[in-house]
Amino acid sequence: MADKIRLIPVIVEFEFDEYNNELQKEFDMLGSESDDPIGQYVKLAKARGETKETDPVLLELLIALHRKVDELSAIVKNEEKNFIKLKNKTKITEIGFGYFKIKNNLFEKNKKYYGRMKLPVFPPRIVPVIFKGADKNIAKIEFMHERDEKDYNAYIMARERAMIRQMKAENG
Known part of the structure; x- marks a missing residue:
């Protein structure tokens, strides 16, 4: 499976759980936050x-x-966001367009999940994602909010450019 998908190495904090309607509500709520008043x-x-x-x-x-x-x-006003507690916490070790790979074998094939990744973009933020297990440690992204998807894809491209520069430097 992983050999058919182009993935690049990263380290991104990630939490996830089996999908349910309550998690769908959080996904929707986090998407509406990108449309804050200043936005x-x-x-x-x-x-x-x-x-x-x-x-x-x-x-x-x-x-x-x-x-x-x-x-x-x-x-200061004690209005901090309270996210729903998710059962699993791990690291995303590789990402690609529409897919990502985690450190541990925690997914069931074709099972639907909800997760939150701490995407290291500017400004850094929590990115909610709905996905299915494609393998024991590979996920196929089903839904991401538009702004998050743009930043996720831009992050992939930035990581690829950094890898290319590193390979050029190593090979002279």
């Missing part, structure tokens, strides 16, 4: 063309800073 405002401003002359990197940094302030404010 909605920026989307509307972009649609109206109000960000044409704005540096996109600077804008992204300001949005991340605003979200971080909101996060700190929630902690």
Whole structure:
């Protein structure tokens, strides 16, 4: 199975459990968080063309800073997010487009699961995913929110570029 899928090495923290309706609600809730008030405002401003002359990197940094302030404010007010406790905790050791591999043999083939990965992108965040076991330690991603999928795919490409640079440096 793994030889048919192109996977690249990574280390990403990962929690998962068997899929159920309560976990689907958390998945949906985490997806709506990407549309927080500042995110909605920026989307509307972009649609109206109000960000044409704005540096996109600077804008992204300001949005991340605003979200971080909101996060700190929630902690101070004791409004911290409470995620549903998931049974299994492991590491993702390899990722690919539509697939990932974990350290341990914890999946059942064709069984549906829900998981949360701590994707090391900017800004770092929890990425919910619904997937099926493709093998004992390989998962086939079924659903990811659009923004998360874009960041997941960008992370794969960044890791591939880093691996290519490393191989070029080693081979002269």
